[in-house]
Amino acid sequence: MYRKYHINWLLIMSAIMIISTSLLGQYDLGRAKWWYFLDHGFKIFVPMAGCWLIQGYFLTTQFKSFSGYPKHLLSILTGTFALLVLGFVLGLMRPENYLYTTEVGYRKASDIYIHLGGNTFLSLICYFVFSNRRTSAALEISRSEISLLEHEHLSAQLISLQQQISPHFLFNSLGTLKTMVSDDIARQYIVELARVYRYVLSVNEQYLSRLEDELKFIGSYLHILQERFQDALQVRIDVWEEHYPLSLPSLTLQLLIENAIKHNVCSPGSPLLITITSNGNDALTVENNFQPKRARAGSGGTGLKNIIARYKLMGNKSVEVANHEKKFTVKIPLLNHEGNYNRR
Numbered sequence: 001m002y003r004k005y006h007i008n009w010l011l012i013m014s015a016i017m018i019i020s021t022s023l024l025g026q027y028d029l030g031r032a033k034w035w036y037f038l039d040h041g042f043k044i045f046v047p048m049a050g051c052w053l054i055q056g057y058f059l060t061t062q063f064k065s066f067s068g069y070p071k072h073l074l075s076i077l078t079g080t081f082a083l084l085v086l087g088f089v090l091g092l093m094r095p096e097n098y099l100y101t102t103e104v105g106y107r108k109a110s111d112i113y114i115h116l117g118g119n120t121f122l123s124l125i126c127y128f129v130f131s132n133r134r135t136s137a138a139l140e141i142s143r144s145e146i147s148l149l150e151h152e153h154l155s156a157q158l159i160s161l162q163q164q165i166s167p168h169f170l171f172n173s174l175g176t177l178k179t180m181v182s183d184d185i186a187r188q189y190i191v192e193l194a195r196v197y198r199y200v201l202s203v204n205e206q207y208l209s210r211l212e213d214e215l216k217f218i219g220s221y222l223h224i225l226q227e228r229f230q231d232a233l234q235v236r237i238d239v240w241e242e243h244y245p246l247s248l249p250s251l252t253l254q255l256l257i258e259n260a261i262k263h264n265v266c267s268p269g270s271p272l273l274i275t276i277t278s279n280g281n282d283a284l285t286v287e288n289n290f291q292p293k294r295a296r297a298g299s300g301g302t303g304l305k306n307i308i309a310r311y312k313l314m315g316n317k318s319v320e321v322a323n324h325e326k327k328f329t330v331k332i333p334l335l336n337h338e339g340n341y342n343r344r
Contacts, residue, residue: 005056006133013052013129014045017122022099040099047086051079051123055130072127079123084115189227195220203250207314211284211334212244218253218276225261232266239278246282246334249310253286255303256330260288262303264328282334290328307332 018041058075066074088106097103105111174194181187199217203209215237222235235257257274266272274288304321311317311333320331 004060005053006130006137009129009133010049010052013126014041014048017048018044036099039094039096043087043090043094046090047083047119048122048126050082050086051126052130054079054082055123055126059127059130059134076120076123076127079126080116080120083119083122087115087119189224192220192223196224200251206250207310208247208335209250210244211239211246211248214248214250214253215239215244218257221254221257225257229261229266229272230268232268232271233261233274234271235274235276237276239276239284243278243282243284243334246336248284248332248334249307249314252307252310252332253284255307256286256332259303260286260328263292264288265291265293278334282336283331284334285329285331287327287329290323290326304330 018037021044022037022040055075058071058078063071091106106115174190178187178190181190196217199213199220218237226233226235253276260272260274264272270291272288272291274286277285277287279285307330308319308321311319314335317333317335319333320329322329322331
């Protein structure tokens with residue numbers, strides 16, 4: 001509350017008002033007792049504090065029903081009313097005014113007009129000072145955020161430059177290795193490995209990828225996996241072409257395939273069958289036969305949790321996970337707004 005309502009500036013303004021009005025009093029200050037000033041300060045501070053907090057409430061709160069000039073006008077008028085009411089109440093509680101031989105009461109209409117004029121002026125001062133301090137504080141925060149973003153941007157550029165060295169070196173090395181190998185199977189393996197690595201690097205710049213691009217990537221990824229697992233891994237893909245323009249979080253299919261291999265037996269005697277299919281509900285179904293390993297891999301389902309979390313961030317889309325009749329099924333929605341999630 002202290003920072004939100006800039007209480008330090010309330011104290012500064014109250015001190016200025018108390019000192020200035022004390023010096024303007026008709027009483028001989030040399031003969032005044034200390035509690036005269038305390039009484040006078042209390043009568044000045046309490047109404048000002050009420051007005052200040054009201055101005056702060058209006059300026060720091062967003063209202064659905066009204067905003068702009070009506071909101072600011074109501075803030076000033078409410079502050080004026082608070083000054084008038086609190087001043088009147090304090091005058092009833094402590095009617096003596098030790099620093100002034102004459103004072104303006106609340107009995108005559110002319111006295112009320114004088115109070116209204118003075119209180120309106122004071123309410124305007126509170127409003128403009130609070131508004132100025134709030135704007136200055138917001139600008140200071142914005143400058144700090146901009147400075148931090150610039151620093152992070154420069155750091156990201158440096159990291160990006162550093163990371164570019166390794167991919168270029170690898171791609172050039174794979175190209176050279178391809179020319180050195182005469183066996184067609186090995187050459188094709190090198191080509192697919194380069195495609196996999198290039199795609200993984202490219203999707204680091206975007207949250208979503210088109211389904212068509214993901215399927216091309218999965219083709220290269222599966223080529224590498226099947227060189228390792230041979231007939232122990234069988235993958236069937238049956239996706240409607242009309243779904244190709246739709247999108248999904250980048251590398252989702254790769255994570256699901258990796259998750260299935262990591263947690264299930266994959267051997268010639270017990271082959272792992274993974275199917276990727278689409279349906280009329282703009283969704284993909286990734287299913288595998290459930291044959292869990294005795295010694296579970298220690299990832300705790302991080303890949304699947306990551307996919308679920310990414311879909312929640314993209315409009316609370318839900319991922320359906322089911323495990324029944326020795327089948328493990330994950331149904332993921334396909335999205336049609338890729339452009340909204342680019343990182344750059």
